[in-house]
Structure formats: C-alpha cells, structure tokens
Amino acid sequence: MKQTYSxxxxxxxxWTGFVVFPIILFPTLQPFIEKGVLNPALEGIIIAHxxxxxxxxxxxxxxLPKFYFTGRYSLYFPVAALCLLTLILIMQSDPNFNPLPSxxxxxxxxxxxFSIIVRFLMxxxxxxxxxxxxxxxxxxxxxxxxxxxYLKAQINPHFLFNTLxxxxxxxxxxxxxxxxxxxxxxxxMRYVITEANDEQVSLDKEISYLDAYVELEKLRLTDKxxxxxxxxxxxxxxxxxxxxxIPLVENVFKHGVSTSETSRIEINxxxxxxxxxxxxKNQKLRHDKSGDTGLGISNVKKRLDLLYAGxxxxxxxxxxxxxxxNLVLALxx
Numbered sequence: 001m002k003q004t005y006s007x008x009x010x011x012x013x014x015w016t017g018f019v020v021f022p023i024i025l026f027p028t029l030q031p032f033i034e035k036g037v038l039n040p041a042l043e044g045i046i047i048a049h050x051x052x053x054x055x056x057x058x059x060x061x062x063x064l065p066k067f068y069f070t071g072r073y074s075l076y077f078p079v080a081a082l083c084l085l086t087l088i089l090i091m092q093s094d095p096n097f098n099p100l101p102s103x104x105x106x107x108x109x110x111x112x113x114f115s116i117i118v119r120f121l122m123x124x125x126x127x128x129x130x131x132x133x134x135x136x137x138x139x140x141x142x143x144x145x146x147x148x149x150y151l152k153a154q155i156n157p158h159f160l161f162n163t164l165x166x167x168x169x170x171x172x173x174x175x176x177x178x179x180x181x182x183x184x185x186x187x188x189m190r191y192v193i194t195e196a197n198d199e200q201v202s203l204d205k206e207i208s209y210l211d212a213y214v215e216l217e218k219l220r221l222t223d224k225x226x227x228x229x230x231x232x233x234x235x236x237x238x239x240x241x242x243x244x245x246i247p248l249v250e251n252v253f254k255h256g257v258s259t260s261e262t263s264r265i266e267i268n269x270x271x272x273x274x275x276x277x278x279x280x281k282n283q284k285l286r287h288d289k290s291g292d293t294g295l296g297i298s299n300v301k302k303r304l305d306l307l308y309a310g311x312x313x314x315x316x317x318x319x320x321x322x323x324x325x326n327l328v329l330a331l332x333x
Contacts (some may be wrong), residue, residue, distance in 0.1 A: 015053055048091055048116075052123045055083055059127040068128070069135065084120050088113060163188070163213075166220045177219045184216045195242055200332055203238040203276070207231055207269065210249055214267070217253045225257055226264040233271030239332035240276070241307050245269075247300050248280055248325055255323065256282025271331075278327040284320075297325065304329075 059080070067076035092112075163185055170178040191209045195201050214229050221227060249267055256265040266281040297316065304312050311330040317323075 018049055018053070049119075051087060051090065052119060055087070055120070056123045056127045058083070059124065060131050064128065064131045069131075080124065084117065087120060088116050091116060163216065166217060169220050175219075181216055181219045184212050184219075188212050188216065192243070198242060200239040201242045202235075203240050203271070203331060204235040206240050206242060206245065207235055210245060210269075213246060213249065217257075221257065222259055224259065224262045226262075228264075228266045228268070230267070231269045233269075235271055237333070238271065238274060238276075240329075241303065244300065244303060244307075244329075245278055245327075247297065248278060248327065251297060251325070252280045252282045256285065258285045261285050274331045274333060276327075276329045276331050278329075279324070281322060281324045284318075284323055300327075 063076060063079060067073070067079065167178065167181055167185065170181055188209060191205070191212075195205060195209075211231075214227075218227065252265045252267060256263055263283045263285055264281075265283075266279070268277075268279045270277045301314065304314060308329060313326075313328040315326040317326075
C-alpha cells in the first residue's frame with residue numbers, strides 16, 4: 001500500500017513539473033493573468049500538456065496491455081499514430097494551443113508540429129518504458145512466489161517425515177507419551193496449514209511453532225542426549241517469513257541425536273531490536289555417515305537469498321567433532 005501511495009505522489013510531482021516547466025522556460029507567458037484573464041498561450045500549454053498526460057494513461061492502461069504486450073502490433077502502432085494525429089489537429093484548431101509563444105517565422109507551422117511530435121514521443125516512450133518495467137517486476141515477483149512455494153513444499157513433507165519417525169519410535173516403545181506427541185503434532189500442522197502460506201508471520205507465532213517442535217522432539221530423546229534450548233529477547237511487534245528457521249533446528253536433531261552415543265545439541269535464539277540471531281550446534285556422530293547438512297540448510301540458503309538478500313549472514317562451521325550454524329537476520333517491523 002505504501003508503494004502505491006509513493007508511486008502516485010511521484011507521478012503527481014513529475015506531471016506537475018511537466019506542465020509547469022514551459023511556464024518557467026518561456027518568459028512571454030508572463031504575466032500569467034492580466035485583467036482577470038488567463039494568458040492564452042499559458043492556457044494553451046496547460047491544455048496541450050494535460051492532453052499528453054491523458055494519452056500517457058490511455059496508452060499505459062489500455063493500448064499497451066490490449067495490443068502491444070499481446071503482440072498485436074499491426075493494430076497498436078496505427079492507433080498510436082491516430083492519437084498523435086488527433087492531438088496535432090486539436091492543438092492546431094485553436095491558436096491558444098500553440099506551444100511556441102514567440103513571433104511567427106517562416107517555418108512556424110513545421111516547428112509547431114515538430115514540437116508536438118517530440119513531446120508526444122517523449123510521453124509515448126515514457127509510458128512504454130514504465131509499463132515494460134512494471135511487467136518485468138511482476139514477472140520477477142511471480143517467479144519469486146513460485147520458487148518460494150516450491151521451497152515450502154519441500155519443507156513440509158521433510159518435516160512431516162521426520163516427525164512421523166519420532167511418533168513411530170514412541171509407538172514401538174508403547175510409550176505413554178505418544179498421545180501427547182500426537183497432540184503437539186496436531187498443533188504444529190495447524191500452524192503449517194493456516195499460517196505458513198502467508199508472506200510474513202509474527203515472530204512470536206513462529207517461535208511458538210519452534211517451541212512445539214522442540215518439545216515434540218524431546219519426547220523421543222534418551223538420557224544420552226543433552227539438549228539446551230533458549231529464546232531470549234522481545235518478540236513482540238516483529239515479523240518474519242514463515243518456516244524459515246525450522247530447517248536449521250530440524251538439522252540439529254537429524255544429525256546430532258543418537259540412541260547409542262552420547263551427544264550434546266544446542267539451540268539458541270536471541271532477538272535484539274530488529275535483529276534475530278540463531279545459533280545451533282551439534283556433535284558429529286559416528287552413526288551419521290551422510291557427510292552433508294541435508295535438504296534443510298540448502299533450502300534455507302535459497303529462501304534467504306530470495307527474501308533477505310543483503311539482510312542476513314549465514315555462517316556454517318564444520319569442525320572435526322562439531323557442526324555449528326550461525327544465522328543473523330534483519331526482521332520485518
């Protein structure tokens with residue numbers, strides 16, 4: 001909405017300058033009003049330039065989308081030429097429309113027509129350029145939405161697969177915690193279905209989602225695993241792209257938990273003003289032979305590049321025994 005207001009303000013300023021510039025350029029237009037009557041030459045310029053502005057929007061909103069961008073050039077250019085001819089005839093029909101308020105000279109008519117054509121071409125090219133840029137931005141935005149939808153589609157099945165494995169482990173053990181786990185999974189999936197399709201969500205909802213996920217994972221942890229999970233800072237009034245942090249948290253449990261080895265995993269989230277810092281750390285276990293960070297981190301990198309270009313830092317540090325990820329992210333206000 002703010003972008004729309006800004007655009008209209010810019011256009012009003014530009015068009016005002018377009019109409020006022022000749023008044024500054026030609027001293028013969030002064031005085032503007034004499035004996036209560038508007039200077040005829042000034043009136044002509046205002047009407048002429050207003051007509052050009054009307055053509056700009058007629059071209060932008062109707063001719064370009066209906067003919068030019070659909071490839072119907074054989075119709076578009078004749079209609080545009082007809083608009084130019086109509087403009088010339090209108091401006092020649094009344095001497096007040098003459099945009100050259102100077103004494104007549106030998107080729108005054110040709111100069112008059114040439115000045116109309118030049119200004120018409122300026123407005124014509126401006127509307128074509130702005131419309132082409134707008135369509136390019138729209139295409140890029142649609143591509144961005146498609147890529148993000150694809151990445152989200154990867155996240156949800158991946159998350160569900162890991163969670164169902166956790167539930168399966170509890171069911172095999174006939175654990176009394178299985179019903180609680182199913183209830184938590186239900187709340188998590190409700191968030192995924194109802195909230196994760198939005199472009200942004202409140203940070204406190206996203207963190208609540210992470211809390212539920214960590215609690216669900218804790219149900220399957222044994223005494224061999226030492227888990228540290230902390231959230232610090234004020235979460236209120238801040239927004240974030242949904243499902244952005246979960247792959248990094250998932251990665252810790254996927255690669256840092258074992259039923260046969262002792263391990264230590266750490267997840268720390270800190271919010272200071274509009275900056276979020278997420279640090280995860282897990283030991284590299286002998287049973288984990290994959291040798292990579294999985295789909296999760298790769299997915300996060302792609303989404304960060306699309307949504308937070310220039311507004312994040314992602315550092316991955318792989319040592320002999322530990323694997324550490326640090327994400328610093330500028331939040332939406």
